[in-house]
Amino acid sequence: MTNSFNDNPHRRLNILTGEWILVSPHRTKRPWQGKTEKSATTDLPEYEPSCYLCPTNERMGGEFNPSYDKPYSFVNDFSALLPNVQEESYKNGLLYAESESGICKVVCFSPNHSLTLPLMSVPDIVDVISLWQKEYKELGAIDGINHVQIFENKGDIMGCSNPHPHGQIWAQNKIPQEVHKKIGNQKAYWEKHGRSILEDYVEQELQLDERIIVENEHFVALTPYWAVWPYEAMILPKRKLAHIGLLSESEKLAYAQILKQLTIRYDNIFNTSFPYSAGIHQAPTDGKEHPEWHFHMLFYPPLLRSATVKKFMVGYEMFANPQRDITAEQAAVTMKSLSNVHYSNLG
Amino acid sequence: MTNSFNDNPHRRLNILTGEWILVSPHRTKRPWQGKTEKSATTDLPEYEPSCYLCPTNERMGGEFNPSYDKPYSFVNDFSALLPNVQEESYKNGLLYAESESGICKVVCFSPNHSLTLPLMSVPDIVDVISLWQKEYKELGAIDGINHVQIFENKGDIMGCSNPHPHGQIWAQNKIPQEVHKKIGNQKAYWEKHGRSILEDYVEQELQLDERIIVENEHFVALTPYWAVWPYEAMILPKRKLAHIGLLSESEKLAYAQILKQLTIRYDNIFNTSFPYSAGIHQAPTDGKEHPEWHFHMLFYPPLLRSATVKKFMVGYEMFANPQRDITAEQAAVTMKSLSNVHYSNLG
Numbered sequence: 001m002t003n004s005f006n007d008n009p010h011r012r013l014n015i016l017t018g019e020w021i022l023v024s025p026h027r028t029k030r031p032w033q034g035k036t037e038k039s040a041t042t043d044l045p046e047y048e049p050s051c052y053l054c055p056t057n058e059r060m061g062g063e064f065n066p067s068y069d070k071p072y073s074f075v076n077d078f079s080a081l082l083p084n085v086q087e088e089s090y091k092n093g094l095l096y097a098e099s100e101s102g103i104c105k106v107v108c109f110s111p112n113h114s115l116t117l118p119l120m121s122v123p124d125i126v127d128v129i130s131l132w133q134k135e136y137k138e139l140g141a142i143d144g145i146n147h148v149q150i151f152e153n154k155g156d157i158m159g160c161s162n163p164h165p166h167g168q169i170w171a172q173n174k175i176p177q178e179v180h181k182k183i184g185n186q187k188a189y190w191e192k193h194g195r196s197i198l199e200d201y202v203e204q205e206l207q208l209d210e211r212i213i214v215e216n217e218h219f220v221a222l223t224p225y226w227a228v229w230p231y232e233a234m235i236l237p238k239r240k241l242a243h244i245g246l247l248s249e250s251e252k253l254a255y256a257q258i259l260k261q262l263t264i265r266y267d268n269i270f271n272t273s274f275p276y277s278a279g280i281h282q283a284p285t286d287g288k289e290h291p292e293w294h295f296h297m298l299f300y301p302p303l304l305r306s307a308t309v310k311k312f313m314v315g316y317e318m319f320a321n322p323q324r325d326i327t328a329e330q331a332a333v334t335m336k337s338l339s340n341v342h343y344s345n346l347g
Numbered sequence: 348m349t350n351s352f353n354d355n356p357h358r359r360l361n362i363l364t365g366e367w368i369l370v371s372p373h374r375t376k377r378p379w380q381g382k383t384e385k386s387a388t389t390d391l392p393e394y395e396p397s398c399y400l401c402p403t404n405e406r407m408g409g410e411f412n413p414s415y416d417k418p419y420s421f422v423n424d425f426s427a428l429l430p431n432v433q434e435e436s437y438k439n440g441l442l443y444a445e446s447e448s449g450i451c452k453v454v455c456f457s458p459n460h461s462l463t464l465p466l467m468s469v470p471d472i473v474d475v476i477s478l479w480q481k482e483y484k485e486l487g488a489i490d491g492i493n494h495v496q497i498f499e500n501k502g503d504i505m506g507c508s509n510p511h512p513h514g515q516i517w518a519q520n521k522i523p524q525e526v527h528k529k530i531g532n533q534k535a536y537w538e539k540h541g542r543s544i545l546e547d548y549v550e551q552e553l554q555l556d557e558r559i560i561v562e563n564e565h566f567v568a569l570t571p572y573w574a575v576w577p578y579e580a581m582i583l584p585k586r587k588l589a590h591i592g593l594l595s596e597s598e599k600l601a602y603a604q605i606l607k608q609l610t611i612r613y614d615n616i617f618n619t620s621f622p623y624s625a626g627i628h629q630a631p632t633d634g635k636e637h638p639e640w641h642f643h644m645l646f647y648p649p650l651l652r653s654a655t656v657k658k659f660m661v662g663y664e665m666f667a668n669p670q671r672d673i674t675a676e677q678a679a680v681t682m683k684s685l686s687n688v689h690y691s692n693l694g
């Protein structure tokens with residue numbers, strides 16, 4: 001890193017999407033008189049009678065959840081995508097549309113209403129990963145499902161309407177926009193170098209050791225050089241795995257461990273249940289070989305200065321460029337230095 | 348519009364950015380138990396002693412505002428871009444960065460702390476447009492400033508920390524990401540057809556009359572076919588104008604009129620001061636001819652169902668595709684049917 005970039009405005013390239021982001025390191029001193037958020041509620045009961053995700057309770061669609069004791073998934077009662085939509089495409093002058101089919105599922109991480117990933121045990125997180133693997137495989141095997149997006153919205157400021165630990169899966173026919181960009185750039189690199197771009201990237205990051213938050217034998221959690229959100233992070237396997245279905249047992253364990261360690265550090269930044277959207281980007285399920293793919297999980301958390309002040313991706317960010325104030329390196333230093341033990345378990 | 352697309356999930360193409368968005372019209376019945384926002388405060392004083400944007404008051408940087416009575420601009424006390432940053436570019440393996448220079452300004456729309464665009468008189472809005480024109484021209488003429496982004500963040504849920512009516516301008520050396528996409532698609536169309544893509548688009552929309560909110564002699568406000576935000580709207584001139592500097596006097600008046608009418612309708616949707624980010628996309632100031640450009644102003648408002656329930660662009664939207672529930676046509680019908688008179692002036 002040249003010196004001037006630590007202090008002066010600059011742009012960085014996201015090598016996966018091919019898009020630039022603006023970094024303004026000198027601007028961290030800006031005072032904030034604007035909106036503050038409520039800090040996340042804690043101290044939830046293990047079972048909440050009015051929660052439509054707790055075992056045995058009635059869901060919004062009228063069905064009842066089984067008395068599940070492992071991670072449990074079901075079709076979303078208000079799916080944004082529907083299966084078997086009639087295939088159609090529409091073109092009228094400058095209007096272009098096409099039908100879309102898919103399946104939306106909800107994945108309850110635990111029967112225990114009061115938990116979150118950082119508070120779950122490693123074996124219980126392994127079970128979540130096993131269910132993700134099963135869903136990726138089964139949904140991906142359905143005729144006409146070419147992409148499976150696994151994600152979690154955590155915290156009410158991330159649009160999550162229920163604190164019961166859960167994520168979602170939207171599986172669909174077309175390759176989504178964001179993934180489409182990543183396919184192109186990974187493919188170009190693969191064709192040129194015969195290696196995945198993330199394999200080379202993770203190797204470089206391990207060598208530089210400026211943005212690594214935590215690592216273990218098989219996985220790394222780091223702040224990508226092109227991070228947009230204040231405490232954005234990426235978890236990726238050290239060896240090239242196109243999708244989570246390819247994890248060995250010991251890799252699955254290592255993934256669960258790093259997931260727990262990263263999310264504990266998140267909660268420890270501001271001693272709060274840290275809100276974020278997390279998502280796994282992996283090979284499409286279109287039946288083609290995808291040697292270019294290296295799966296990775298991204299965390300986009302909005303909090304900036306405290307448990308109640310977030311970064312707004314608004315005006316300039318919407319019309320021009322994503323923009324951040326603290327650098328990726330500063331964020332990584334903070335997260336690296338935090339305890340591996342959750343603040344609620346520290347005396 | 349074929350019938351099935353009014354009810355079934357489909358994707359639509361944004362002809363300016365080349366990106367697809369997902370529409371789920373069947374999903375509007377989804378109940379909401381999640382986060383609600385505070386409704387915007389009204390009844391502000393005309394002068395607020397603690398406001399750093401009111402005339403004669405001290406700003407956060409220590410300077411004092413003049414006793415201005417027309418729209419007034421100054422350099423942002425916490426600029427994200429700085430002028431004359433030393434030009435540098437950095438490449439180290441898979442890390443790519445480059446320096447960026449620019450100027451950030453604040454534009455106070457009125458000395459009156461209690462106003463917003465829909466509550467201002469048309470002649471006073473004409474004065475705002477005149478100041479935007481002056482800034483676009485003067486900033487754009489500075490050596491090394493190749494793009495001028497004019498925008499407004501309105502409402503605290505849009506990251507605006509002060510209700511005093513104001514917008515911002517970030518002018519910079521590099522072409523921002525979002526504008527870069529629009530240049531490519533406008534250029535390709537121009538080269539093929541010898542007309543601007545938006546000239547043809549506005550003609551088609553006027554003919555179809557399904558997404559027009561309001562129009563006058565020179566301008567149209569419509570819901571773009573590919574709108575992402577629930578009540579997203581675009582204001583554009585009927586004839587091809589590459590930038591706001593080219594407006595005739597009567598066009599400037601027509602622009603002010605439609606700005607007032609659109610923002611009144613926004614406030615009338617939920618009888619609240621409607622939050623949004625608005626931005627003007629126009630020709631770069633890189634000294635080149637830009638015959639492909641047709642300037643347009645976009646409004647991205649987050650409210651979805653009421654003054655307190657917004658649409659969250661989170662998990663799926665971040666990792667896969669922007670997604671909306673109500674269709675652009677439904678939003679346009681609602682906005683078209685609303686009164687031209689601000690709700691606060693209706694008995």
Ligand SMILES: O=P(O)(O)O[C@H]1O[C@H](CO)[C@@H](O)[C@H](O)[C@H]1O
Pocket residue numbers: 311312313314315316317323500505506507508
């Ligand atoms: O400069 P302001 O109004 O304090 O800041 C606001 O607008 C900026 C430009 O869209 C954003 O970068 C900030 O996140 C937002 O809070």
Ligand SMILES: O=P(O)(O)O[C@H]1O[C@H](CO)[C@@H](O)[C@H](O)[C@H]1O
Pocket residue numbers: 153158159160161658659660661662663664670
């Ligand atoms: O399905 P949920 O959890 O009710 O909805 C949440 O996640 C979805 C997928 O990211 C978003 O479309 C919604 O805006 C958000 O509120």
